Amino acid sequence: MIEIKQLFKRFEGNEVLRGVDLTIGKGHTTAIIGSSGSGKSVLLKHIIGLLKPEAGCVFLDGVCVTDLNYEQLKDVRKKMAMVFQGAALFDSMTIAENVGIGLYSHTRMSREQIARRVTECLDWVGLHKIEKLSPAELSGGMQKRVAIARAIAMEPEILLYDEPTTGLDPIRANSINDLIVHLQNKLDVTSIVVTHDMNSVERIADFVAFLHNGRIRFEGTVQELRESEDVILRNFVEGVDEVETLAA
């Protein structure tokens, strides 16, 4: 279980997180929604320890991740994996090296075993015979799939997705959504998906958290989100500008 308590973060005087409290249950998919620049990705980076907060803590199974030193954090990170918004594949490596990079360094698997695992992970995300290509030879959607394959290669317990459908056409976006659901069912991991795509939320999420003005404004199931009468949440879900609502 992941518990976030009173998390504060600011960048050069700009307060992004202002006391975030959130609990994320094991084995479910939780979507963190919010408008652009609301701090969703910042929150995700705190969960995996890429950023240190000014105050507050992220507890992973009772351990405060934000207080860990680098070596301890490395052990925690082996249980997690993150899919970045822009895929963040390593340009200088082939697809096989990108997917297998963690296996080469953190396991005692032989080269043949790693090659088999890489092919298996690529099969899971619907990609075949691309091991020898470089990331630049793939489309944006394929790069995201490879990034997901890289994330699942080490069999993590927690998968973090940073806007996995951003920049993709609706068909590709839906195939990524279906893939997230498929992997969730197959691997039984805890998934946290940062998105502002409500179609994604409907398709993949068990629970939803709405980040607004640096705090969690809503936390509940997708059904509860639909039934919520909070004007700001409704405006976000329906894509209505707050200024327009106030004027009306």
Added chain:
Amino acid sequence: MTLVFRFLGQRFYHFFYHLGCFGDLLWKTAKSLGDFKIYSALVGEQMLRIGVQSLPITIYIAAFAGMVTTIQSSENFDQFVPAYLIGFVVEKGILRELSAVLTGLVLAGRVGASIAAELGTMRVTEQIDALETLAFNPVSYLIVPRVIAGTLMFPVLTIFAGFIGVTTGWLSAISIMNVTTVEFFKGAREFADNKDFILPMAKSFLFGAAITLIACYHGFNSKGGAEGVGNAATKAAVTSCLMILFLDFLIAALILFKY
């Protein structure tokens, strides 16, 4: 007046801020030298990129430095200065100063900017974050191999530069001056000492470490997309050049005056 003080204050603050951050990176790099398993496989590739691929430009520069040294010095040799002393001028000028400094200045642009741009792109496209999430230490994986390769390959390039520079200097001397090969090398040998080897080696060793570290620092801390990467590459090249001139003075003063 207040604006001037504010400007100076900001400059001082930024200088010491970056100095502190650079010191931190230096410390992390030193600590990461223990991660031999991670970086050992990557050093060879970096030696190829930093060293072997820089060889043509190093040879080109050294060749012209040797020829120009001879041609410009030849004007001052007349009946009062024995012509064979051109060997001394070329040997001292090329080996002690130009081989290391010219190579360093050119490679500050070629290697420094290239490292800063590469790491800067990795930073802005979140590849460095991705490495961290995969439980890799990015300093061991990205910085240490480059610094080791730079520190080992710069002295090798400097040896090449010294050899090529003296050779082209000699060829120019026997072509345009009334000097024989025997006279040229007599002049070169007469005043040669072990500092002619120690100085360029010490300089190139430090230049290699300084250029790669500075470039890695700027690349690692780049922000803001393509513009940020461009700024990082420019800062890496400029700061490395300034550092080379400072280190050149420091090492020369230390070795020549102390020993």
